[in-house]
Amino acid sequence: MISRCEPPPRRCDVAIIGGGPAGLAAATELKNLGIASVVVLEREPQAGGIPRHCGHPPFGMREFKRIYTGPHYxxxxxxxxxxxxxxxxxxxSVVSIEAGGVLQLTTPMGLHELRATRVIICTGIRETPRAARLVSGQRPLGITTTGALQSMVYLQHKIPFEKPVIVGSELVSFSALLTCKHAKIRPVAMLEQYSRITARWGSQLLPGMLGVPxxxxxxxxxxxxxxxxxxVKVCDTKTGKARVLECDGLVFSGQFIAESSLMRSSHLQTDPQTGNPVIDQYGRCSDPEFFATGNMTHPVETAGACWSDGVQTAHHVYASLSGLLGRQDQRLKINVASPHIKYIVPQMLSLPGNHTAQAGMKNISLRFKNPSHGRLSMRSHSGELVTKFIHTLPERRVKLSIPELLTLDPSASLEIQFREK
Amino acid sequence: MSQIDKTQVRESDSSRYDIIIVGAGLVGCAMARQFTLEGAHVLVIEKAADIIDGASKGNSAILHTGFDAPPDSVEQSCITQSYQEFIQIRKKLQLPLLKTGALVLAWSDDEADRLDGILEKAHQNGVDDAKFIGAKAILKKEPQLSDQLKAGIHVPREYVIDPWTTPFVYMLQAIENGARLKRGCEVQSGKFDGQWWKLETSQGTVQGRTVISCAGLFGDLLDQQLIGTSAFHIRPRKGQFLVYDTSAYRLLHSIILPVPNEITKGVVICRTAFGKVIVGPTAEEQESRDDASVDTAELESLREKGESIIPALKFEPVNATYAGIRPATEFKDYCIKHYTDKNYISVGGIRSTGLSAALGIAKRVYADYSASGFNHTPADKIKWPAVGQIAETQIRDWQLQGNEGIVCHCERVTRREIKAALTGKMPAASLNGLKRRTRVTMGRCQGFYCSAQLSVMTEGYFDQSISFQYGGYKDD
Structure with missing residues (x-):
């Protein structure tokens, strides 16, 4: 792994917080667009983000037209x-974010202040650990998340257990399974609280293939x-019957949440329920000199999707630096009127004002808390703007197209509704 | 009694000690410091891999004034004495102090009626600055509190301290001034021959003139094992806590206390020295002395309780959960007993105020011990140890040059800090010990980002390692 560390400068055009796929894509694209000084601030000793410790394919299809393992990618x-x-x-590490593009940093050399004309925040996501799930029991060794397991196996060549139970059935849970296989760990079982596996594609076959019930x-x-x-003591959610599975470890996989605590303690708005950054269709935060992109805006998508986000956001930042995005744009908040919806992104729409409208995100992305089937719509006081039928599971992306901005009344109040069928 | 030889054991005599302290919890640490600074040659034995591993690891980190302790109790006098000494020595020991003050809040008319009695008791206990405070004034002070509150009492000198560095530095000061500490050392049997105690332990025989039991949750069992009787029975009482992330810190300033009942002080909400907010403890009687498990239903009820007091907690993420076990007994007061014919002092039933009272307990025990004829000459010069600073009120290592980079990002723990905690006079001997010295892995991600690096850095240091080597890896 390349590790070329440069001391941070005092000033730059664009500072990017987080050197994962989104941050690196944004940085590269901004340089290609001709921005003079672009700085990526990465808190780890190596850049690359989460893929660094996903030692399995497929990575890189859309970026490099090839299939790589995570570290290679x-x-x-x-x-x-x-x-x-x-x-x-x-x-x-960035320790605080202040208005005016001021970032307080710490490095092995101590404290440092960096002032940037624009800032992109892409600090990614993490899994919900045991503690935040309020799980009963003592605190024995052998409890990890997929992220911790993978970095132990792929970065340090170590294993925390030999026969764990994997909790969850998201895409990342199968990643945990592959990591176990790679390190000759034999999972005892995989647990899913709902009646279907959460992950979308062929992963349903994987546990069978690997002999994990x-x-x-x-x-x-x-x-x-x-x-x-x-x-681990488990319980059948239908019959209520409890039983014990013998194991020497647990992997709490998935239930990704935004790593947004830096934003939470700054002047920038985050969604109180999820902690996701509040952004408009260009990825701009409540303070329009700051942008957020990558997985933290929509836990969780693939590395490739984050890379695309980064490229897109670079273009919006470029437009913003060129004065093509109005700083005082009228912004409409999109309210969510359904307890079934976990989050939406973007959470606000900027109206073009006197500018020519710049192309931004085309869709509002949503996620649901539980398996859902029904009609999704966006309304304003004057009626329905867009609508569609959906049939979805938790942790899956649902898209709703953003209405033509010029048709929106600046005083409109926008609301997303969902009616169960 | 006069035949007992009470001359001081010389420090060079490494197999014989003036004092053997059994148990290195809060009380044992403070005891070791007190006796060492008085000039006694002290050995501390602890059965766990590291110190502060029993009842002391799960407290609410409050420095109490003793305003609500039973007047004229041993507990009340120890708290008062301890409080004064802590304020005196804490700067020299670089210990943090969050001057939060506390509010005892009444949420019903019935509770409001009981405030009179609490205030009277506070004044009786010498906490003269405790005052009534009306609902309006409370909300002005703490605008995030639910407006359902009726009235309260303001106790300005109830403070928050660092629950780990405090006992750690007591023990470290004892060690730097000549005490010895044996960890992973369990008492198997013991005999007093009229002059000397001979204790058989998992690390061989040790000899001392006087044994002081600071065995916490196992105090009654140790008494029975060594002197055949105990003045109390331990009735373990578990308390579970929730820890909210840094963003909750802004929601309150004061320690929020309920009106206590007969059994418990009730659920507290307060800031921690580490920039978090805790809600707890529960009070659950149980048989087990070492089962500090948390329980989903209890944690959820704590969450609800917290949100009923500070509604905005609803939007704050929970970082961690933990449980402590308090060594309660059948008595309300502490059970400190000196068996002068056996050179044995039992310090038991220090149930929930150990952090606040430890220095006072140690002073009281020393006074009693020297009154029975033992005397020591304090060293000319006392050494004051330097410890790593882990509280948010102090300058942390990540702010300093040469910190070698951050390993635990949530709690901003540096590589240099971790290395320092693994070496030195009292190196961390377990992952829990390392956590309590550095805060590593204790933040919101609970090791998602750093446990891999940590497993490599700690290799060979702990009995129970975080991970194992395997041979299957090939780089792509």
Missing amino acids: ARRLVERTLNAAVTLCLDT VHLNTRVVEILGQQRVSG
């Missing part, structure tokens, strides 16, 4: 970024063990 992204003459600052309608009740995990 991450190296290619970093190479490309360095070739574009982006300043890559490693071991550099999948228990549907099964919920974790209690972790057993004091020093190390000795088992």
